Amino acid sequence: MDKIRNPFSPGAGSPPPELAGRESILEQARVLFGRVLAKRPEKSMLLTGLRGVGKTVLLNEIERTAQAAGFRTILVEAHEGKPLSVLLVPHLRRLLFELDRLKGAGDKVRQGLGVLRSFIGSIKVKVGDLDIGLDIEPEPGSADSGDLEVDLPNLFVAVAEAAQERHAAVAILIDEIQYFSSYELSALIMAMHKMQQRQLPLVLVGAGLPILPGLAGESQSYAERLFSFPTVGALPQADAEKALRDPVRAEGAEFDPAALQAIFKLTQGYPYFLQEWGYQAWNHAATSPIGAAVISETSELVSQRLDENFFRVRFDRLTPREKTYLRAMAELGAGPYRTNDVAVKLSVKINSLAPVRDKLIKKGMVYSPAHGEMxxxxxxxxxxxxxxxxxFEP
Ligand SMILES: Nc1ncnc2c1ncn2[C@@H]1O[C@H](COP(=O)(O)OP(=O)(O)OP(=O)(O)O)[C@@H](O)[C@H]1O
Ligand SMILES: [Mg+2]
Incomplete structure (x- = not known):
């Protein structure tokens, strides 16, 4: 059928034509924003899920929800090896300048800029030149201890008080949160703890791979009290079929029910795979309705494309040792895997695998769903x- 009118959008962060099955998470976000504005306590949100399930598109949608509720938003994506402070500072600076232009009396915005200035002063030593030209006197002793778990909460308080003074509210949205160190995560958690204690209008919505099990002791129990952790997962059959059916219908075409069932079986409802299947099925079909035969005919092609675009890019970033480790996991089935079983498969001691496992976690290839599991x-x-x-060659 007409390739130009193909409604599907496989690709990292590409908005799907139909954001199926996420109503309850979006509703939860709406409630969160509403309650924060009403100065009622509510947990911030950390969306967690596997690769390609739709965390990024959901986070973007939540940003729009926040803006519609009247929030000022900051949306950033964490990267391997980029410090949290360096990531946030330019955005907080922009935000404070925006607040400065809003009507309202008081000196909290100036103060906020001063605190930001001293925060930058303290991190400059560590991260080299982060010169963002803030021609403002620092506020000594406010956020410049050099200890992020102290400084970040103080900085957030200063920003949130500035917002409050100007009758504004702030939503900070962070994608790929798993790239932060546990120390940075703990600082973020402490910062949100202060927000909640003081009922300040600043919320955090994060998205990323599952991180909770990686947090230690106190920060874990704090995190559980301060955040809700909605799981973003594969779509149940009804939602998966809707994600395929509605966009095609909007173009005046149809899927055969048998074709929808076949795609669901092949994709297990994973959003990225649904988009790729929908996309290829549309292009391959001669006419509507798109039948089950089209699905089996495109099966080979879709597998190839997924291998090239979704799997291969991640595989190519691995060292031979890392590949062998993952291959040993695969030898054990679909997982989760006990780390000990992987060691046995590779005929080595479990301790000798710790470095390669850590690397794989850092690269976001594996995570630990529970202690001793991968x-x-x-x-x-x-x-x-x-x-x-x-x-499989160990
Ligand atoms: N609810 C949904 N219904 C249908 N398709 C969706 C849905 N959510 C996401 N998609 C599609 O899935 C694909 C992956 O989405 P996205 O990039 O947001 O995933 P992600 O979880 O952020 O992945 P990663 O962990 O790799 O960053 C995109 O092509 C998007 O259009
Ligand atoms: Mg993403």
Whole structure:
């Protein structure tokens, strides 16, 4: 059918034509924003889920929800090796200048800028030149202890008080939160703790791979009290079919129910796979309705495309040792895997694998769903590993 009118959008962060099955999370976000404006306590949100399930598009939608509720927003994406402070500072600076232009009396905005200035002063030593030209006197002793767990909460308080003074509210949205160190996460958690204690109008919505099990002791119990952790996962059949059916219908075409069922079976409802299947099925079909035969005919092509675009890019970033580790996991089935079983598969001592496992976690390839366990962060990655490395050689 007409390729130009193809409604599907496979790709990292590409908004789907139909954001299916996420109503309850969006509703939760609306309630959160509303309650913060009403000065009622509510948990901030950390969306967690595997690769390609739709965390980024959901976070973007939540940003729009926040803006519609009247919030000023900051949306950032964490990267491997980029400090949280460096990531946030330019945005907080912009925000404070925006607040400065809003009507209202008081000196909290100036103060906020001063606190930001001293915060920058303290991190400059560590991160080199973060010169963002703030021609303002620092507020000594406010956020310049050099200890992020102290400074970040103080900085957030200063920003939130500035916002409050100007009758504004702030939502900070952070994607790929798993890239922060546990120390940075703990500082963020402490900062949100202060927001809640003082009922200040600043909320945090994060998204990323599952992180909770990686947090230690006190920060974990804090995190559980301050945040809700909605899971973003594969779509149930009804939502998966809707995600395919409605966009096609909007273009005046149809899927056969049998075709929808076939796609659901092949994708297990994973959003990225649904988009890729929908996309190829549309292009391949001669006419509407798109039948089950089209699905089996495109099966090979879709697998190839997913291998190239979704799996391969991640695989290519791995060292031979890391590949062997993942291949050993795949040898054990779909997971989750006990770290000990992987060691046994590789005929080595479990301790000797700790460095390679840490690397794989840092690269976001695996995560630990529970103590002593590992799982792939990419859905169906075990099947890909067996395809790309047909023979397991420890
Ligand atoms: N609710 C949904 N219904 C249908 N398609 C969706 C849905 N959510 C996301 N998608 C599609 O899934 C794909 C992946 O989305 P997105 O990039 O947001 O995932 P992600 O969880 O952020 O992945 P990653 O962990 O790799 O960053 C996109 O093509 C998007 O259009
Ligand atoms: Mg994403």
């Amino acid at each position: 799982a792939f962060t990419v859905p169906l990655f075990d099947t890909f590993m067996r395809r790309v490395m047909p023979k």
